[in-house]
Amino acid sequence: MLKVEDLTVYYGKALAVKDVSIEVKDGEIVAIIGSNGAGKTTILNAIMGVIKKNGRITFENVDITSLDTYKIVNMGISYLPDSKTVFKDLTIIDNLRVAFYKSLKTEGEKGFRQKLDGIFEHFTNLEEKIKLKAGFLSGGEQQMLSIAQSLIREPKLVILDEPSAGLSPILVKDLFNIIxxxxxxxxxxxxxxxNVNKTIKVADRVYFLKNGRIIAFGNARDFRDDSIIKKAYFGG
Ligand SMILES: Nc1ncnc2c1ncn2[C@@H]1O[C@H](COP(=O)(O)OP(=O)(O)OP(=O)(O)O)[C@@H](O)[C@H]1O
Ligand SMILES: [Mg+2]
Incomplete structure (x- = not known):
């Protein structure tokens, strides 16, 4: 579905990502694991057409390397950046309605309500506060709302940048349940x-990124007990 080939990114003269190749197949959960500054967000920004890069990126066999971001989004990629944004003055339900707005024209309010039911099965804490303005939610709850927003759009591919960052242990558990x-x-x-251990548990395949380079990759289950890779990743 998504193919990143030989991606290299420089910020000025500083190398951020070097020769990274990543594939995400239909129905897969693929994780990129790396510590601060490894280049994770840079890869995602490159995929979304936000920054300059070398390499080739295709989505459903269409070359999107040089496409504008909005066109990439329209192709069915939903990107949840690390700086999650919700409309603070809108209620939870209106935040979700805005996210659904494109389909609202074809599926109407009834379609929206059906999607909402599906969403709230997994976001019960949001359902309780449906009429509350999003600005009153805690940071973690706002993050969950922005994940709900990306899901209600029913994208073909969801890209999440460190969704567990800043969440309380309970919300982290909810989040991995949602994944x-x-x-x-x-x-x-x-x-x-x-979050290596939790991510390895839900992912099908993983790529380990260090200093902008992939140092290991493969089936997630093969890394579950792999102290060598964990040591390489943590101890580096
Ligand atoms: N706009 C920028 N200009 C210059 N350097 C940048 C820019 N954005 C990122 N970098 C540098 O590129 C490297 C990779 O950054 P990136 O944000 O991709 O890392 P990350 O893996 O997402 O880290 P984190 O886990 O902290 O979010 C870092 O050394 C960072 O300082
Ligand atoms: Mg980042």
């Missing part, structure tokens, strides 16, 4: 995380 739900529903997800 498991995505997996069971054959949603395709590219997730960037520092």
């Amino acid at each position: 498991t739900f995505m997996k069971n529903n054959r949603l395709t997800v590219l997730i960037v995380e520092q």
Whole structure:
């Protein structure tokens, strides 16, 4: 579905990402794991057409390397950046309505309500506060709302940049339940995380990134007990 080939990014003269190749197949949960400054967000920004890069990126066999970001989004990629944004003056339900707005024209309010029911099965804390302005939610709750917003758009591919960052342990648990739900529903997800153990549990395949380079990759289950890779990643 998504193919990144030989991606290299410089910020000025500083190398951020070097010769990174990543593939995400239909229905897979793929994770990029790396510590601070490894180049994770840079890869995602390159995919989304936000920064200059070398290499080739294709989505469903269409070359998107030089496409504008809005066109990439319209192709069905939903990107949740690390700086999650919700409309603070809008209620939770209106935030979700705005996210659904494109489909609202074809599916109407009834379609919206059906999607909402599906969403709230997994975001019960949001359902309780449906009429509350998003600005009153805690940071973690706002983050969950922005994930709900990206899901209600029913994208083909969801890209998440460190969704667990800043969440309380309970919300982290909710989040990984939601990712498991995505997996069971054959949603395709590219997730960037520092939370190695939890991510390895839900992902199908993982790439380990260090200093802008992929140092190891493969089936997530092969890394679950791999102290060598964890040492390489942590101890580096
Ligand atoms: N706009 C920029 N200009 C210059 N250097 C940048 C810019 N953005 C990122 N960098 C540098 O590129 C490297 C990779 O940054 P990036 O944000 O991709 O890392 P990351 O893996 O997402 O880290 P984190 O886990 O902290 O979010 C870092 O050394 C960072 O300082
Ligand atoms: Mg980052």
